[in-house]
Amino acid sequence: MIRAALPLLACTIALPATAQTAPPSERKEVPAPATPSVIGYPAAANGDGATVAGYNLSRWAEDWRKMRDPKNRDDFLDRLKFLPIDSDGDVYVTLSGEVRLRVNHTTNPNLREGPAQRQDINRLVAAADVHVGPHLRGFVELAHGGISGVQLGAPAATLRNDVVLQQSFVEAAGTIGTVAIGGRYGRQEFADGPNLLVSSRDNNTIRYTLNGWRAWARGRTVRIDVFDLKPTQYGDLGTDDDVIDPARRFSGMTAGFVVPSTWLGGSKLYFDPFFWRRRNDVGAWGGRIGPAERFYLGTRLWGDAGRWTVDWSVNHQWGYYIGQRIDAWQVFLAQTYRVGPSPRGPRVGVHLNYASGGGGYGDGKLRNAYAPFGNNIYYSYQLFLTPSNLIAIAPNVTVSPASNLRVTAEYMLTWRDDVRDAVYRANGQPFAGTQRVPDAKIADVTRLQAVWTLTPRLSVTGRYEHLAAGPSLTKAGYRSSDFLAGWISFRF
DSSP: HHHHHHHHHHHTSSOOOHHHHHOGGGGGOOOOOOOOOTTSSGGGSSSSEEEEEEEEEGGGGGOOOOGGSGOOOOOHHHTTTTEETTSSSSSSEEEEEEEEEEEEEEEGGSSSSSSEEEEEEEEEEEEEEEEEETTTEEEEEEEEEEEEEESOSSSTTTTTTTEEEEEEEEEEEETTEEEEEEEEEEEOOOOOOOOTTTTOTSSSSSSOOOEEEEEEEEEEEEEEEEEEEEEEEESSSOGEEEEEOEEEEEEEEEEEEEOGGGGGGGGGEEEEEEEEEEEEEEEEEETTHHHHHHEEEEEEEEEEEEEEEEEEEEEEEEETTTEEEEEEEEEEEEEEEEEETTTSOOEEEEEEEEEEETTTTTTBBBBBOSSBBOOGTTTTTTTTSSSSSSSEEEEEEEEEEEEHHHHEEEEEEEEOTTTTSSOOOOSSSOOOOOOOOOOOEEEEEEEEEEESSSSSSSEEEEEEEEEEOOOOOOTTOOOOOEEEEEEEEEEO
16 A cells, blocks of 8 residues: 555655644534535534644645635645646645644653653654545655654654655545445544544644545435544554554444534534444453454534533443453543633533443453543643543633633543552553552643644644642552643644
8 A cells, every 4th residue: 555655646746836623613614525515414523523724633634625716825835735737627636734843841751750751853744635526536645753852761653753654545435416425445544433532643743543444425414434444553764664553453333413403592513323343452451461352332412502512422332352341431521611602702611531440450341441542632641541440520711812822721630430440541551550559549630721823824832731649649659740842833
């Protein structure tokens, strides 16, 4: 697949040059690429992520056909969004890219007492989206991750990587009556489900991608998405050592329904049930490694209802790990209320999270919940918490002192569901020894984030977090930690 993608990339390069996710009420819906705008499911809820001011985390989800008209272009970068190849403009290329410069400072790395760590990180991304008429397209994306600093240890390949073929796929799409259908094959990002379960993990320098196929059918109010994917196993030297992970596989179905707005007096809500299967030949719990097969059955209700923004999901997990039966639950309830009629009004909210735990060390059924590849910075910017054996309550407030500035403050309290099981971090690994501590309290986490969007292309983000370790951690020898990060991102 990598070698097959390189001629496409070379062709497009040779052409002449001629945060934080906003709430649904502030998202501008745009038609999906290669799909007539009068047909299909609302683009903001079709499983490709939110598009804000024309930009999406997954760059292939953006639609820049308006740049066909020179009157809509402000500068030469706008010209790069629509480069026609034929005289009619039916065959065209969209170029995109990103430069991100970031600094992280962490005290007591890994919650062990010791010198502070500083990471100086850079990300470079370049992509070409080739549309061949309204029904065919190919997408190629290259990325580079660099890192230097102090107390680095051995950086993961998602932080330090000379160059990776981050995405490379072909796609076909069309319509049957009023239903938009399509299919995609190759290396791709996937985020069709609750963000705490599936995410492209933009916090990483190199994004999380998978390999395989995905197909969909989208009507005006109903959609279905089916897929069969394997994760990318990144090396850190170049494109030749980035391979398809043979040990893991993720497949299933996600559906979607537009909730009638009349039900709650002008709401914009979506109901998304899902059924997934995750297989892992090298699953790890309690120091054991062996095959695991885990099924997920759940649903998500999310969107706006008046001044309320909600994102609620629940799922049950079952299957087997080695000879151990899996029986786990996750419940995620996030809601905010906008104070006052202005879209920029302050928002107050709380998120309540439950992820079952127990059995990780061979005690009867395995009750540890597990997120396939979720957004762990939701719990800790330092990646010290994950939704397994976790109970969390987090009141928060968001204010916008200026139209292009958003500031969020949060205080989160966390406990273990089962004190006989460990505290787990974002990579699914336990904090060693915590399973022998009888206390439930894990930590209190104070967090602050500010996002300053100077232009749709240029943004500055700052984060601070203090994790005050509770007895579950301190009695096992772990310490509190502070985290400070800032970065500037430019994309086109």
